[in-house]
Amino acid sequence: MITHNDISAFSAHNPVVTVGIFDGLHIGHRYILDKLKVRAQRLDGESVVVTLWPHPRAVLNQEGNHYKLLNTLEEKKEMLKQAGLDHLIVIPFTAQFSQLSSCDFIREILVEKLRISHLVVGYNHRFGRDREGDFDKLKECARGYEFGIEQIKAFQIDSGKISSSGIRDSLLKGEIQIANRMLGWSYGFSGEVVGGSKLGSSIGFPTANITPEAGYKLMPAGGVYAVTAELKGSLFKGMMNMGTRPTVNDDPGLKTIEVHLFDFDRNIYSEKIRISFLARLRDERKFQGIDALKKQLELDRENALRAFDETATAFGESI
Numbered sequence: 001m002i003t004h005n006d007i008s009a010f011s012a013h014n015p016v017v018t019v020g021i022f023d024g025l026h027i028g029h030r031y032i033l034d035k036l037k038v039r040a041q042r043l044d045g046e047s048v049v050v051t052l053w054p055h056p057r058a059v060l061n062q063e064g065n066h067y068k069l070l071n072t073l074e075e076k077k078e079m080l081k082q083a084g085l086d087h088l089i090v091i092p093f094t095a096q097f098s099q100l101s102s103c104d105f106i107r108e109i110l111v112e113k114l115r116i117s118h119l120v121v122g123y124n125h126r127f128g129r130d131r132e133g134d135f136d137k138l139k140e141c142a143r144g145y146e147f148g149i150e151q152i153k154a155f156q157i158d159s160g161k162i163s164s165s166g167i168r169d170s171l172l173k174g175e176i177q178i179a180n181r182m183l184g185w186s187y188g189f190s191g192e193v194v195g196g197s198k199l200g201s202s203i204g205f206p207t208a209n210i211t212p213e214a215g216y217k218l219m220p221a222g223g224v225y226a227v228t229a230e231l232k233g234s235l236f237k238g239m240m241n242m243g244t245r246p247t248v249n250d251d252p253g254l255k256t257i258e259v260h261l262f263d264f265d266r267n268i269y270s271e272k273i274r275i276s277f278l279a280r281l282r283d284e285r286k287f288q289g290i291d292a293l294k295k296q297l298e299l300d301r302e303n304a305l306r307a308f309d310e311t312a313t314a315f316g317e318s319i
Helices: 027-042 056-060 073-082 102-111 135-145 164-172 176-183 290-315
Strands: 002-004 015-019 046-053 087-092 118-121 148-151 188-194 208-212 223-231 234-243 256-261 272-282
Touching: 015 027, 027 046, 027 118, 027 176, 046 073, 073 087, 102 135, 118 135, 135 148, 164 176, 176 272, 208 272, 223 256, 223 290, 234 290, 272 290
Parallel strands: 002 087, 015 046, 015 118, 046 087, 118 148
Antiparallel strands: 188 208, 188 272, 208 256, 223 234, 223 272, 234 256
16 A cells, blocks of 8 residues: 555555545544445456545644544554555645535545545545535536545444444443454553563562553543454563542542553553553452452452453354
8 A cells, every 4th residue: 555645746556535534543434445446346446535634623623632533644554555555645624624514525636636536435525614515516616527436334233323422431431342343343542561560570469551642533432341452463461450449649630541451461660552442340449458459350350361261262263
């Protein structure tokens, strides 16, 4: 996949294009991308994904930097590359760019700069100023430019339609397994291992404190999770606590992310680590002393290992 940050020099044979934010690259998004690739093959063309960065809501809404995303830009690029697309175009989203109408976008971007041959859009796709460009409007604007256009039906599972907002809601509730099923991959984040209090080592559960690399990345609800950790290409099982550690910490405003890796004994300070969530084990709570905490951690480890077995059975995976 070729990534383009400057579309002025873009060139492709019979570009078959889709446009979207694609936050999370969930199974509904990948359904659209599969249709895009099939259409490109039938037209002897090249598949092109156009996305905007930063997220429009982060630029236009009062939420600003408080708006959290399911993907970093680098995660999105890597996932699109793995999906087998030919081209990714990243258009900088600004307040000025937001004033383009859908027809202006079609003319100035898709036609004049990309020389589009075919446009593929999702069932609820809208773009342009104030999101006024629905499918009927797109067809009307595209009529004089001699390119094809099609709308892909919604991808549904038993619980209904898949959406980034639905996944976001599930994560904020700690419903990690529901979110993962909608995503089609295990939600996670990357970060750096930093120094901590070393209390875990003293009770037989050494932990690595993690600082996420992207502050705008959405983190699931606090609590204890079964996770996997990727370090330098190797994958490890573990459990992770996200929260205030109320048993040993009197400051409710001090939040940490600590992972305990099973059967692991290595100094990994300053190393980059990738955490993936598999299951939420319990809420964080305050225990009556260190001994009670240690007993609960032993139980958490058993529950985490059970969660790994159940996940492998459900998805046919070997972790």
